[in-house]
Amino acid sequence: MPQANVETFRRIIDAANLPANEIESVLEPLVVPGLRMENVTSAITDNTYYGVAGCLAWRADLAEGFGPEMRFEVEEILAAGEDFVVGRQVLTGTGAKSGAPLHLRWATVMWFEDGRASRITGYTTRRQAFEALGLEG
Numbered sequence: 699m700p701q702a703n704v705e706t707f708r709r710i711i712d713a714a715n716l717p718a719n720e721i722e723s724v725l726e727p728l729v730v731p732g733l734r735m736e737n738v739t740s741a742i743t744d745n746t747y748y749g750v751a752g753c754l755a756w757r758a759d760l761a762e763g764f765g766p767e768m769r770f771e772v773e774e775i776l777a778a779g780e781d782f783v784v785g786r787q788v789l790t791g792t793g794a795k796s797g798a799p800l801h802l803r804w805a806t807v808m809w810f811e812d813g814r815a816s817r818i819t820g821y822t823t824r825r826q827a828f829e830a831l832g833l834e835g
Contacts, residue, residue: 700778737820764791
């Protein structure tokens with residue numbers, strides 16, 4: 699199951715790079731209806747989002763700061779278990795207001811139920827992500 703979860707993790711992150719009108723159909727089979735998504739407090743957003751609609755709202759909130767050309771990428775899978783994946787990802791773009799190049803890196807923990815993501819949380823550091831799972835990292 700860990701490898702299947704890793705592939706789902708990558709597909710969910712990649713979906714954030716699609717046009718907004720295509721994201722919903724890609725995410726529907728990959729996440730549970732009550733998906734909970736949250737980030738550590740950041741300059742962009744510290745809201746909690748629910749379901750596919752929440753994923754779209756999260757992406758829209760980030761686009762306000764990073765502009766429409768933002769790009770998400772999985773840099774590295776740090777750990778994978780039966781019901782979780784930890785990955786380091788990066789978001790690049792240009793400041794929507796400043797036009798300055800922006801680069802944001804964080805660790806994401808994605809929890810799974812029956813092969814679908816049930817919770818996604820972004821952490822500032824790898825250590826925080828591992829601690830959320832009760833692991834050393």
